[in-house]
Amino acid sequence: MDRLTSDRAARFTESVIRDMTRQILHYHGNQGLNLAQGFPDFPAPAALKEAACAAIMADHNQYGITWGIPSFRQAIARKVARYTGIVADPETQLTVCCGATEAMIATMMGVLNPSDEVVIFQPFYENYGPDCILSGARPRFVALREPDWSFDRDELAAAFGPRTRAIVINTPNNPTGKVFSRDELSFIAGLCQRWDSLAITDEIYEHLVYEGEHISVATLPGMAERTVTISGLSKTYSVTGWRLGYAVASPAITSAIRKVHDFLTVGAPAPLQAAACTALAFEDSYYTQLLADYRQRRDFTLRLLAGAGFRCYPPAGAYYIMTDISDFGFESDVAMAHYLVKDIGVATVPGSSFYHDEALGRQKIRFCFAKRMETLQRLQGLLSRMATPAKLRRL
Ligand SMILES: Cc1ncc(COP(=O)(O)O)c(C=O)c1O
Known part of the structure; x- marks a missing residue:
């Protein structure tokens, strides 16, 4: 062989x-x-670790519902509404995955066809390249330029076309630390609407903003239906090993993401989902x-x-x-x-x-x-x- x-x-x-x-x-x-x-x-956080031990001892040890146990999805929906302004129905618009990492690949495989183009800013979080290859999509790269990591609007507009199915946004950004402004995101939203494309936005660092303000693209006019918002618990609650993330999207997109997610991993760790409700209810x-x-x-x-x-x-x-x-x-x-x-x-x-x-x-x-x-x-x-x-x- x-x-x-x-x-x-x-x-x-x-x-x-x-x-x-x-x-x-x-x-x-x-x-x-x-x-x-x-x-x-x-x-x-100690309260979170105690909740995990308690969940295991209480025998939350079997498969949960594949797209996330109900209490966890409800807690995510409450937290997302409070901190980003996105209103999502936990029954139809939320998929819990094994980290934002799996949420991203499940999304790409759920919404992209081979030969669709995806706009990606570079420098980028290194997973996005392989994610494109695994989903068969063709990346189109647009530079974020130092020192302020701004992008050239003409260059971005030129990267969009009839084949553009999506743009991947990561704000706050890894590796540059860039926080996309409302004005930049509105410009991107305009391109998505003009070319009938999706915004797939990785907001895993949403609580770590030192300058400026975190804005979820999904809250911009006309974007709720064409945005997949991805985040997770790894960074905000210092539990990168727990592998808990989620994707928020319209019911139609969510059902595609859920199907892919089901056959990729079946589900995220059930006892940790139960425990993580504690974290999502932390005070400001x-x-x-x-x-x-x-x-x-x-x-x-x-x-x-x-x-x-x-x-x-x-x-x-x-x-x-x-x-x-x-x-x-x-x-x-x-x-x-x-x-x-x-x-x-x-x-x-x-x-x-x-x-x-x-x-x-x-x-x-x-x-x-x-x-x-x-x-x-x-x-x-x-x-x-x-x-x-x-x-x-x-x-
Ligand atoms: C931009 C970005 N997205 C996603 C992840 C991974 O998140 P998760 O642990 O939820 O898979 C990282 C981790 O470094 C990251 O920097």
Whole structure:
């Protein structure tokens, strides 16, 4: 047998981000600092952990309804209405999935046909590329340009056409931290309406906005029927391992997403769905504190990266910092990321992995700051072992 794997699987590589996680463990065991993959190193809220233990002990241990247990869907609908203004019927407009990750691929497979075009901003969260390949769609890339990660409206308008079935929006954005403004989203909404396209919007960092305001595209005039809003519990409640996400869409789109979701995974973990109702009922003060803590981490990390010689693009949202490394003189982002993980003990993500046109990311590196302050202070110590650009110039 000479053909053991599919052509489809050959068209994308393993995740660079998750590979960096493996590399830091390989070189430094638990002594290394993993600022590559986006997960916190601090505990999830105690009330949530207790609710999970209680749910398991109460025997919520069998399959739930495939698109989400009713109490969890009702809790999501209440929370989504309160914080985004989207009104969704939990019976017909909500699909609970195994993370926003599965919500995105189930959506793409549920709404796209092979050869449909999908507009994607680059740099992008790396899953969107393989998601297009798995769903057979053809991506059209439009650049978000530093320093403010704005897009050229003519370039975006030119990417739309009769084959455009959808645009993927991610606000707040990974890896840039961009928070799309109302004006930008209205422009995008206009294009979706003109070309009869869908907006698929990944809003997993919705509560982490340091500058500006989070706006759900679905709340813009004429967009409720043509938007799929994706979010989840991973980032807001520090439970990336629980794998709980959801998609909110019109009943017709929801029934397509639910069918795909059913045959991909059957369902998200039932006891964790039961437990997560606790989180969705947290008071406003929980989100205020979450944001204040992240703002402190962001400001501290920005200062220390700038001190070490990185040129930073301060993020308006999410929990990453994109940096420009050109002052260090490394031939590429991959070379510098390799040096950082092997010699310094810090895992980062090479910028090129966020671009289709890899050259655009060759002098960029992304740091994740979803870490305890003590961890970030350790970063300061580790980076001090590195030659700064000023020192390099004197050599
Ligand atoms: C933009 C974006 N979407 C989705 C995810 C994954 O979310 P989940 O854990 O809910 O699958 C991430 C994780 O880093 C992300 O950055």
